[in-house]
């Protein structure tokens with residue numbers, strides 16, 4: 471099966487005065503196209519930092535993040551922005567909807583960047599909102615909707631342009647149990663229908679069980695990797711190899727642009 475994301479010996483070091491915090495500490499793994507992968511860990515384990523590094527939102531201190539064969543850590547801001555618009559979608563815990571826009575306008579938004587014609591884009595946004603069960607809320611603004619409805623709009627927005635990868639950081643963190651299960655089922659079924667790859671961060675084991683594979687994160691490191699559901703075409707060796715790769719101490723670090731206040735760059739070799 472095709473690898474879509476490669477994380478190689480990634481480190482993120484924050485400097486707080488004289489103290490160094492290893493938020494992500496030499497992590498390596500791969501994610502396959504169409505896989506639903508969960509980063510599971512307690513508060514402060516480094517899972518959100520890792521997700522943000524993978525999405526190119528934060529700069530890594532050393533290592534490599536390769537998505538669809540492209541080294542995203544080497545891209546400048548413009549290339550990264552284009553790459554995100556083309557291939558990536560995001561679902562946030564706090565929804566991050568535009569408060570002055572209706573549900574329909576919020577979902578249309580990613581299609582504006584993709585220069586989809588107005589009529590087509592309105593139809594795509596409407597169809598997506600119907601799919602997430604909000605066909606009767608098209609003209610509602612975020613404050614006129616419940617948390618669960620707002621997150622459905624967030625999901626419709628993340629998926630409408632059919633990005634190959636969707637990153638979700640605690641997507642149900644603000645929702646009650648029943649709505650959480652509905653939202654998780656929705657994310658999973660839309661992604662499976664379109665063979666989209668999901669990378670989700672959570673601290674909740676019950677939500678992690680929706681994933682095909684769980685990567686347990688502790689103190690910035692991979693503690694273990696667990697195959698929950700086997701995606702088509704994946705054999706047992708795949709998971710074993712992952713664990714072995716991660717236990718090898720990789721040495722091939724790559725220097726990257728460093729933000730002197732926040733990051734440490736490890737020289738190659």
Ligand SMILES: Nc1ncnc2c1ncn2[C@@H]1O[C@H](COP(=O)(O)OP(=O)(O)OP(=O)(O)O)[C@@H](O)[C@H]1O
Pocket residue numbers: 484485486491492493511512513514515516517518519520673
């Ligand atoms: N900007 C920053 N400056 C300094 N330290 C940071 C920064 N961001 C994160 N950290 C530290 O890095 C570690 C990992 O943080 P991170 O937010 O990735 O954890 P998390 O597992 O997502 O936690 P939570 O579930 O509480 O969001 C923590 O010790 C945190 O204090």
